[in-house]
Amino acid sequence: MSLSVLLAASPSPEPAGSLGEAAEQAGNAAGWVEQNWSTWLSTGLRILLIVAVAITLRYLIRRALTNLIDRMNRSAQAVEGTALGGLLVNAERRRQRSEAIGSVLRSVASFLIMGTAALMILGAFKINLAPLLASAGVAGVALGFGARNLVTDFLSGVFMILEDQYGVGDTVDAGVASGEVIEVGLRVTKLRGDNGEIWYVRNGEVKRIGNLSQGWSTAGVDVTVRPTEDLEQVRKAITAAADTMSEEEPWSERLWGPVEVLGLDAVLLDSMTVRVTAKTMPGKSIGVERELRWRIKQALDEAGIRMIGPAPLATEGESTADPTAAMAAPSAYASATSPQSLATSPIPPPANLNK
Numbered sequence: 446m447s448l449s450v451l452l453a454a455s456p457s458p459e460p461a462g463s464l465g466e467a468a469e470q471a472g473n474a475a476g477w478v479e480q481n482w483s484t485w486l487s488t489g490l491r492i493l494l495i496v497a498v499a500i501t502l503r504y505l506i507r508r509a510l511t512n513l514i515d516r517m518n519r520s521a522q523a524v525e526g527t528a529l530g531g532l533l534v535n536a537e538r539r540r541q542r543s544e545a546i547g548s549v550l551r552s553v554a555s556f557l558i559m560g561t562a563a564l565m566i567l568g569a570f571k572i573n574l575a576p577l578l579a580s581a582g583v584a585g586v587a588l589g590f591g592a593r594n595l596v597t598d599f600l601s602g603v604f605m606i607l608e609d610q611y612g613v614g615d616t617v618d619a620g621v622a623s624g625e626v627i628e629v630g631l632r633v634t635k636l637r638g639d640n641g642e643i644w645y646v647r648n649g650e651v652k653r654i655g656n657l658s659q660g661w662s663t664a665g666v667d668v669t670v671r672p673t674e675d676l677e678q679v680r681k682a683i684t685a686a687a688d689t690m691s692e693e694e695p696w697s698e699r700l701w702g703p704v705e706v707l708g709l710d711a712v713l714l715d716s717m718t719v720r721v722t723a724k725t726m727p728g729k730s731i732g733v734e735r736e737l738r739w740r741i742k743q744a745l746d747e748a749g750i751r752m753i754g755p756a757p758l759a760t761e762g763e764s765t766a767d768p769t770a771a772m773a774a775p776s777a778y779a780s781a782t783s784p785q786s787l788a789t790s791p792i793p794p795p796a797n798l799n800k
Contacts, residue, residue, distance in 0.1 A: 491569050499562035506554045514547040545606050545629070595632070597649035602631035605648060611656050616728055618655035619646050661701055662730035666737050667710060668719040674750050676719075680706050683721060686744035687737070696736060699729045704737065716753050 518539065568574060606629065611617045615626045617636070622644035624636035634651070636644040670679060687704030690696050702724035710720040721741070725733045745752055 488569055492566055495562050495565050495569070499558050503555055503558045506558070507551050510547050510550050510554070514543045517543050542606060542609055542612055549603060549606070549631070594647075594649060598632045598647050601648035601651065602629075602634075605629070605634075605651075605654075606631075610654050611659070615656055615658040617657065619651050620653050621650060622646055658727040660727060662725045662727050664723045664725050664730040664733040664737065666721040666734055666741065668721060668741055668745075668752065669716050670719070670745070670750055670752055672712065672715065672717050674717075676709075678748055679719060679745070679750055682744040682748040682750060683719070683741055686740040687721075687723070690736065690740050696733065699726045699733055701725060 564574060567577070605611070611626055611629070611634075613626055613629060617623065617626055619634070619636065622636050622638065624638040624642075624644060626634065627637050627643070628635040630648075632648060634646045634648060636646060638644060668679070668683065683706055684704075691700050691704065700723055704721060704723040707720040707722060709717055711718040721737065723733060723737070742752065
């Protein structure tokens with residue numbers, strides 16, 4: 446083996462300067478770590494403490510809100526089967542309302558707690574929060590101007606739920622649309638119309654709400670009879686029909702009060718109208734009115750009392766005889782002394798024409 450090959454295979458000695466630089470860098474790194482490890486440890490412990498407190502506080506607040514909502518639902522179920530429960534909101538609707546309120550409150554609490562914790566963590570890293578907060582303020586103002594309709598819808602939806610203006614299953618008149626409520630959201634309320642169409646109504650656009658399913662409804666029936674009928678017999682027949690109806694199912698549940706004969710609502714030469722009303726379950730007034738008309742008609746027929754109605758309208762294709770059709774129109778020529786007749790009479794010849 447030649448000397449050149451041995452020299453090429455033998456390792457070349459490293460320069461002494463590289464080892465010294467490595468040792469110096471390692472010493473500097475160890476010194477830097479030794480100087481800052483306490484700061485890192487305190488910052489890490491502070492961040493862990495912030496996260497632990499935020500998670501614990503969020504859990505406690507959400508649990509307290511959940512317990513409060515459960516207590517509200519239990520109190521609603523306690524009076525559901527009583528007489529007072531019929532005048533209050535039913536348990537299922539109250540549960541939906543309380544769940545919606547609880548969801549909003551839990552979301553707001555989580556946002557506030559976790560947002561505050563995030564800002565505190567950024568502060569622990571020695572990050573200047575002033576530019577960040579200023580940028581967030583400007584962005585919030587811009588978002589408020591650009592999405593003011595969205596903010597209005599959201600706030601209106603929150604207050605509608607808090608005030609229990611309507612709920613799922615209610616029949617409402619929102620001004621812009623009317624129908625049965627099928628979904629209540631924080632931004633949009635869905636209504637199903639009478640023909641099956643679905644209306645999407647923005648909560649911020651609703652200026653007034655007419656709830657036809659809250660509390661109780663009123664069923665009104667007008668009974669028109671001949672003016673020669675005995676009013677006392679009419680009252681007895683209506684009262685008997687109403688008493689029989691109130692004792693049968695399901696009308697005994699839908700009627701929340703006795704059927705009242707208020708008296709004469711109108712008196713004409715050829716008819717008189719008796720007004721009958723009853724307090725009913727919300728949303729059941731139309732069905733009660735139809736059944737009440739049916740039973741009143743049967744009772745009046747059995748008592749020999751005849752009901753009458755307005756004069757029938759002439760159907761299309763039928764012509765009514767005009768009594769003045771054979772009469773000639775008035776004419777100025779019918780009178781011999783009228784100026785028109787005198788103007789059209791022949792001119793007599795002059796008297797001296799034959800002379």
